[in-house]
Amino acid sequence: MPDASLLPAQLAGQPLQCLHCGSLPALAQCLHNARYPAPTWVLIENSATDDTQWALHGRTVCNALDALPAPYIEIASNDADTLETHLHPHHAATAVVVCSTGTDEARRLSLAITTRLLSNGQGA
Structure with missing residues (x-):
């Protein structure tokens, strides 16, 4: 979970909210x-x-x-x-950022993609 104080308050004029969903049941609840x-x-x-965990909670997350x-x-x-590897949701991700060099770099890239x-005007 990133330190919310290190994240921008907005991306391209849209508010940014950071929630910690540390398990599959928590992720399902956050998405809901x-x-x-x-x-x-x-x-x-x-x-x-x-x-x-995938077997127990995967369908709920999907x-x-x-x-x-x-x-x-x-x-x-x-x-x-x-998520795609385990769940194959109908509503697939617009992008999947796989970054083995560290989550900070993956977060920066994901935020840059979202800002772009x-x-x-996509998603707005």
């Missing part, structure tokens, strides 16, 4: 809750999760992704940890 303030974009930083009313960008440290898309 994100439906109502209607965010313009969602950034998801996924961490390594074991097969048991349903929450499919119900999400906004496009999203996913951050992962390797291909094996992506918002500046071009």
Whole structure:
């Protein structure tokens, strides 16, 4: 989870909200809750999760992704940890940033992609 004080308050004029969703059930709840303030974009930083957790909670996360009313960008440290690898949601990520050199670099890249898309009027 990034230090929210190090993140910009806005991206391309849109407010940035940072939520910690440290497990698959928490991620499903965060995605469910994100439906109502209607965010313009969602950034998801996924961490390594074991097969048991995917089996127990994967369908709930997939349903929450499919119900999400906004496009999203996913951050992962390797291909094996992506939501697409485990869930194959109908509402797939606009971009998946896989960055094995560290999450800070992946976050910077994801924020830059989101800023560019918002500046071009996509998702707004």
